[in-house]
Amino acid sequence: MVATFEERARSSYDEFVRLFSNVLFAVSLFAVWGLLTLIGVIVDQGKDPSVYAGAYPAPIARAILRLGLDNIYHSPAYIGIIGLILVSLAACTFKRVIPARLPALRKVKIDAIPLSASIEVRGEESAVRARVAEFFASRGWQVRKREFSGEEWLFADRHNWARRGVLIAHLGFVIIAMGTTIYWWKGFSGTTAVITGQTITVPQTGARITLDHFGYRFEPIKTKTGLVYQPVDYVSNVTVVGRDGVPRNETIRVNQPIDIDGTLYYQASYGYAVTFAVSKAGMVIPMEPLKEGQGFQAGGRTFQYQRFVPTVDTATGQPGLNPIPSNPAVALAAFDGDQPLGAVLLPIGKNLDVGNGFKIAALRYKLYSGLQYRYDPGMLLVGIGAFVLLAGLCIAFYFLPARLFVQITGAARTWRVGLAATTVKGYDIFEEQFADLVAELKASESGPNRNAFPVRSESPA
Amino acid sequence: MTLDQLLIFVALGAYVAGSIALITYFLSRSSVMRTAGIVLAVTGCVAQFAELGVRWATTGVWPLTNLYGSLSLFAAMGVLIFLAFAWKYQVWFMGGFVLLIAAIALGYATTWNEGYMPAVPSLQSYWIKVHVPLVISSYAAFMVAFVAAGLYLLKYFFERYLGRSQGVATAMTTAGPVTMPVGGYDADMAVSDVRVVGLRDDTPMISAAASRGDSWALWLQTLPSLSKLDIMAYRIVAIGLPLLTIGIITGALWAKDAWGAYWQWDPKETAALVSWIVYASYMHLHTRNNWRGYRCALVNVFGFATIVFCYLGVNIWISGLHSYKM
Numbered sequence: 001m002v003a004t005f006e007e008r009a010r011s012s013y014d015e016f017v018r019l020f021s022n023v024l025f026a027v028s029l030f031a032v033w034g035l036l037t038l039i040g041v042i043v044d045q046g047k048d049p050s051v052y053a054g055a056y057p058a059p060i061a062r063a064i065l066r067l068g069l070d071n072i073y074h075s076p077a078y079i080g081i082i083g084l085i086l087v088s089l090a091a092c093t094f095k096r097v098i099p100a101r102l103p104a105l106r107k108v109k110i111d112a113i114p115l116s117a118s119i120e121v122r123g124e125e126s127a128v129r130a131r132v133a134e135f136f137a138s139r140g141w142q143v144r145k146r147e148f149s150g151e152e153w154l155f156a157d158r159h160n161w162a163r164r165g166v167l168i169a170h171l172g173f174v175i176i177a178m179g180t181t182i183y184w185w186k187g188f189s190g191t192t193a194v195i196t197g198q199t200i201t202v203p204q205t206g207a208r209i210t211l212d213h214f215g216y217r218f219e220p221i222k223t224k225t226g227l228v229y230q231p232v233d234y235v236s237n238v239t240v241v242g243r244d245g246v247p248r249n250e251t252i253r254v255n256q257p258i259d260i261d262g263t264l265y266y267q268a269s270y271g272y273a274v275t276f277a278v279s280k281a282g283m284v285i286p287m288e289p290l291k292e293g294q295g296f297q298a299g300g301r302t303f304q305y306q307r308f309v310p311t312v313d314t315a316t317g318q319p320g321l322n323p324i325p326s327n328p329a330v331a332l333a334a335f336d337g338d339q340p341l342g343a344v345l346l347p348i349g350k351n352l353d354v355g356n357g358f359k360i361a362a363l364r365y366k367l368y369s370g371l372q373y374r375y376d377p378g379m380l381l382v383g384i385g386a387f388v389l390l391a392g393l394c395i396a397f398y399f400l401p402a403r404l405f406v407q408i409t410g411a412a413r414t415w416r417v418g419l420a421a422t423t424v425k426g427y428d429i430f431e432e433q434f435a436d437l438v439a440e441l442k443a444s445e446s447g448p449n450r451n452a453f454p455v456r457s458e459s460p461a
Numbered sequence: 462m463t464l465d466q467l468l469i470f471v472a473l474g475a476y477v478a479g480s481i482a483l484i485t486y487f488l489s490r491s492s493v494m495r496t497a498g499i500v501l502a503v504t505g506c507v508a509q510f511a512e513l514g515v516r517w518a519t520t521g522v523w524p525l526t527n528l529y530g531s532l533s534l535f536a537a538m539g540v541l542i543f544l545a546f547a548w549k550y551q552v553w554f555m556g557g558f559v560l561l562i563a564a565i566a567l568g569y570a571t572t573w574n575e576g577y578m579p580a581v582p583s584l585q586s587y588w589i590k591v592h593v594p595l596v597i598s599s600y601a602a603f604m605v606a607f608v609a610a611g612l613y614l615l616k617y618f619f620e621r622y623l624g625r626s627q628g629v630a631t632a633m634t635t636a637g638p639v640t641m642p643v644g645g646y647d648a649d650m651a652v653s654d655v656r657v658v659g660l661r662d663d664t665p666m667i668s669a670a671a672s673r674g675d676s677w678a679l680w681l682q683t684l685p686s687l688s689k690l691d692i693m694a695y696r697i698v699a700i701g702l703p704l705l706t707i708g709i710i711t712g713a714l715w716a717k718d719a720w721g722a723y724w725q726w727d728p729k730e731t732a733a734l735v736s737w738i739v740y741a742s743y744m745h746l747h748t749r750n751n752w753r754g755y756r757c758a759l760v761n762v763f764g765f766a767t768i769v770f771c772y773l774g775v776n777i778w779i780s781g782l783h784s785y786k787m
């Protein structure tokens with residue numbers, strides 16, 4: 001018989017759900033996720049291709065770039081694996097986790113259950129039954145009685161609600177994923193640098209930021225390896241204008257961002273903007289201040305401002321340790337086309353003859369503040385998800401849903417209480433508690449006033 | 462010698478001596494050695510916390526801002542978690558190995574001891590007092606879980622070796638009804654107090670060898686069954702994983718304050734995510750009957766390898782935002 005399209009679709013759907021709701025499949029996805037994440041830890045992310053060419057043998061560097069391992073967390077493979085995990089989570093939640101309700105109350109073969117015990121008890125049948133039921137009830141077990149063809153059974157359940165811990169943990173993960181998706185969809189982030197006295201406009205928000213002053217503090221410390229200047233504070237004093245058009249004075253410090261119309265601005269870095277001048281035969285060509293890494297042309301060559309050297313050691317002529325400018329210079333590299341020609345330390349205020357009648361000078365420097373900004377409308381959701389996830393983990397790990405099956409058999413005044421236990425995590429994990437329970441029950445039944453209530457007070461000390 | 466140095470010295474000495482005492486107890490079950498080991502473990506742990514406290518009080522700088530402080534806390538928390546766990550479940554036999562790792566960690570930490578250093582700006586946040594202890598405690602818990610998994614594997618392979626060398630059937634059998642007196646549970650003494658029928662308890666193999674007088678088998682019998690060792694490792698991971706989860710969450714909250722984004726894919730936080738993924742996998746695998754035990758112990762050991770990489774490897778070899786430049 002040929003299967004209809006509908007039948008085939010149904011069977012492929014069943015096949016899909018079976019695979020995706022399988023925990024081992026989920027763990028395989030986890031393994032791939034972990035591996036990709038690890039690659040991102042080992043391989044520097046988001047660097048210029050030349051960095052990889054310099055750091056790895058050529059074939060590996062090529063592979064890194066071709067496979068997108070230089071930006072792995074935003075690669076289709078990475079986003080795809082998280083997508084698959086979410087699909088798997090959804091399939092599992094609907095197929096297994098939600099349907100996993102409290103199992104029906106039915107009688108069992110006590111001896112066939114691996115975790116079982118039996119104790120002998122004396123007394124009136126009804127009193128024995130009442131005492132055993134009270135014993136479990138007084139210890140927080142939810143006790144229910146059922147009769148099966150004239151046989152009375154006692155069922156005691158504990159932490160039944162905690163069966164939902166897995167569901168809650170999974171829900172937390174989904175909420176986190178939703179929060180990050182909202183950021184990808186609606187959020188943005190960027191960096192900007194403001195030179196002292198300058199005003200910039202943030203492209204995405206239109207906010208205007210003026211850097212009034214940038215300050216830092218270093219502490220010189222003698223360590224075993226020598227003198228170290230330990231940074232202690234970075235502060236940007238800014239005037240900001242948001243959507244309301246009203247200027248406000250604000251202070252941005254590391255760990256103390258400011259909020260302009262819902263976008264947060266952080267102290268991310270700082271540096272020195274240097275104003276260079278190129279001159280030929282007394283004619284000076286004025287230039288905008290440059291930041292580290294930027295360059296300019298002079299006499300057919302390219303010069304790149306590599307880094308600011310706050311202190312040149314007067315004895316050696318080499319960069320010193322002190323990060324506070326006292327004898328400052330700039331490290332300048334020269335290129336002929338792509339060809340590097342070398343680098344020099346050019347003291348601030350001094351001229352450098354670069355040939356063809358051209359001179360360059362680093363006239364002055366100003367501190368700039370590197371700011372990072374970020375608008376993330378998914379942040380709250382991620383936070384909520386994280387706490388839901390945590391709650392789920394704690395419920396799933398620390399509250400063990402368990403069921404006890406109790407059967408009392410015997411005659412006259414001698415009764416055998418058969419006990420068996422099952423839990424959602426196997427038998428071994430409950431062994432000690434079960435042993436304790438059995439011991440307590442036994443002790444309470446052999447106590448002097450065993451017919452009295454409540455059971456707890458009966459236990460011999 | 463300053464008070465600070467004296468306390469480090471006391472802690473290190475106590476861990477080394479305690480480790481020898483508890484490993485002797487592990488091998489011989491001498492109760493004198495057990496008592497000595499416990500006293501030394503407590504002494505070392507107290508000395509370590511006192512040392513961190515003294516350092517904080519005298520410099521005014523939170524001591525966990527460098528690798529010395531954090532490795533030191535790792536050792537102290539590892540011992541503390543072990544003590545709590547051993548006290549609850551009577552598993553003192555694990556202690557020798559925990560103390561050995563603590564001694565190595567503390568010894569190595571002293572090579573990073575720079576003395577007084579004010580905190581760089583990004584570390585000047587109250588989050589450091591929350592985030593770092595949580596993450597370090599989770600690493601410490603995983604260290605103790607690693608020891609439990611290691612003992613599992615030791616017993617597992619030893620049993621198989623005994624099984625082979627003595628011609629005892631290697632099949633994992635159902636244990637058959639073993640009724641023992643109901644009494645207090647003491648994992649140290651491997652006394653099982655309830656009737657456990659058909660659990661994947663492999664003690665019969667050892668029992669058979671022990672009944673032939675094999676001294677190793679007699680010794681192995683004093684360890685808890687494999688399934689108990691597995692549960693112990695699981696219980697410690699169940700402490701470590703929520704700690705790591707809160708650690709990552711508080712780290713994200715801090716990153717939001719310090720760098721503007723709760724997640725920057727910085728090598729350090731990403732490495733913690735790798736460990737989190739491994740332990741989340743462990744927890745999932747542990748729900749499967751055929752993964753509990755041997756395979757889960759291997760995942761546990763692998764998980765601790767990722768912790769070592771994440772903790773020391775990334776700190777030392779890979780720079781990133783967590784190298785606290787700003």
Ligand code: HEM
Pocket residue numbers: 020021022023026027029085086088089090092096097166169170172173389392393396397424741744745747748
């Ligand atoms: C990839 C998709 C996932 C699937 C298919 C899946 C499946 C499952 C299943 C079926 C269980 C219950 C097993 C049992 O009791 O028999 C479970 C347990 C659990 N899951 Fe997941 N899961 C997934 C992802 C996650 C994620 C991402 C997290 C964490 C955020 C998580 C956290 C948990 C926890 C805490 C437990 C309880 C474990 C225990 O009690 O020891 N799961 N998972």
